[in-house]
Amino acid sequence: MSEWNPPRFNASCFVNPRLSPAETSLAAAAPGVVDEEGFARAVAEITRWPDYRPTPLVPLPGLAKTLGIGRLYYKDESGRFGLGAFKALGGAYAVLRHLQNVLGDEVTAADLVAGKYRARTSGITVTAATDGNHGKAVAWGARLFGCRAVIYLHQDVSEGRAQAIAAYGAEIRRIADNYDASVRACATDAAENGWQVISDTSWDGYQDVPRHVMHGYGVMLKEMLDQIPRGEELTHVFIQAGVGGLPAAVAGYLWLELDALRPKIVVVEPEKAACHYASAEAGHPVTVTGKLDTLMAGLACGEVSPLAWRLLDAAGFAFLKIPDDAAIFAMKTLAAGQSDDPPIVGGEAGVGGLAGLIAAAGDAEIKDSLLLTGQSRVLVIGSEGATDPVLYRQWVGRKPEDVLAA
Missing domain, CATH: 3.40.50.1100 (Rossmann fold)
Incomplete structure (x- = not known):
């Protein structure tokens, strides 16, 4: 892919004034959401299932350079248990x-x-x-x-x-x-x-079942911490939200594992289904009504999960809402590869965090508010691959198998 400057999308950012101080414990800030015992049980269980294998953490130095940040890591969940997604x-x-x-x-x-x-x-x-x-x-x-x-x-x-x-x-x-x-x-x-x-x-x-769901997501986060280069400390995680279980699991696991060294969590949503953004602005859960007709169908939720929100209200550094064209751009960017980055198949909901990062990098005001610099080390989770190959080809212009064969 030829060099490009980060494009300007019509994104909006809200920095959370209720973010818990670095020294606060998770148990004090958001009791009863997730815990070490729950994550440990899920990891011990799931890693014994048939066909379990860790998914890759892919460095994207070419894209990081273009975005003006120090490091970018993409946790590619497209191969998880053959289902095409982390779920x-x-x-x-x-x-x-x-x-x-x-x-x-x-x-x-x-x-x-x-x-x-x-x-x-x-x-x-x-x-x-x-x-x-x-x-x-x-x-x-x-x-x-x-x-x-x-x-x-x-x-x-x-x-x-x-x-x-x-x-x-x-x-x-x-x-x-x-x-x-x-x-x-x-x-x-x-x-x-x-x-x-x-x-x-x-x-x-x-609440018990959603808590089990979030604890299960801890498997990919343990993998990520095992895979990241020794001594590398993440500064940011850009993570997409539907009802909030995924970003809450990410925030909770990293809080428990890294404590005061935990990265800044940036929650990304489609502008047509931005219930976390609206809730963050209001300071309490807000329901977004209407059709919620975003192409990021996996994120088309109008109501936050109250359990997840309790954690995200304390752990979310910022909330970002983006237009659908940012997701399409992110899909195409991954498929083409930037500089010598490998081509990756990312689905429309799965690239939400990356799309948010690209949108932030192309907007000087948002980039500054998120404290993104040339030294920032960012994780995004590619939570799905081409779970609908027909739609993927429609938006990217290439079949997923052709991208992977490149």
């Missing part, structure tokens, strides 16, 4: 924890995979509402561990993503409304039928 770490792990709650903690994942309890698990139904990746993870986990899954999709989830979920044996139910309406329909039907909701968002009386 298996959360959704499938929460399915396992539910089955263990029903059958007993002595039941292992290996027992379930081997079908030892199939006579009992086959009568258990888990359900979830999804923009795509979380539902696929729940469906995959249900098939892996031997129970039934019913997945709710809102009207804007592509048919390609619906088919990918159905391929794991899940029953698909469409809701003619947005994501938040599908969450409510899922919860209502679950209550009527005795199903277990496996959601990455929380509500009054429902």
Whole structure:
């Protein structure tokens, strides 16, 4: 890819005035959200699953130079368990924890995979509402561990993503409304039928499962800390948000592991579904209404998860909202490679953090407010690959397999 200067997008930034001081403990700032024991249990469990392997942490020195920062690392989750996204770490792990709650903690994942309890698990139904990746993870986990899954999709989830979920044996139910309406329909039907909701968002009386989901995400963060060069200290993480489980897990894990040396967390959202941005401005959870019609479908959420918000309100250094064209630009930039950077396939929601970084680098005022300099060392998490290859080709102009073959 030829050299370019960071473009100017119509992005907005809000620096959090309620950010907890560096010396504050996570337990004091946001008690009961995530904890060391929960992360450790998830890591010990998931790393024993069939076909587990760490995903790569890819340095992008060419892009870092262009953006005017010191280092840039891209955690590429496109190969996670063959699902194309990081969500298996959360959704499938929460399915396992539910089955263990029903059958007993002595039941292992290996027992379930081997079908030892199939006579009992086959009568258990888990359900979830999804923009795509979380539902696929729940469906995959249900098939892996031997129970039934019913997945709710809102009207804007592509048919390609619906088919990918159905391929794991899940029953698909469409809701003619947005994501938040599908969450409510899922919860209502679950209550009527005795199903277990496996959601990455929380509500009054429902927090254990979203907590399991966030703890599962800790696997990729442990991998990242193991992979980053010795002595390298991150200064920033730009991380995309839907309901908030991913950025809260990132912020919580790094807070617990790095304490006062933790990096600045910049939460990135589509401008048409920026519920965290609106909540940060208001100082309390705010619901964003309307169609939420962003092409970053995996981030099209109008309500924050209250559990995740409790942590992000204390841990989010800043909140950034970006237009859809920033995501397309980030996808194309990754696919082409900058200077000698390797080409990478990143999906439209998965590149949200990188798109936010590019938008910030192209706006001097935002760049200064985020304290980005030539010495900054930044992590972005590529949370999905081309989970809908048809849409990927439409926006990037190339097939994902051609990008990877370059």
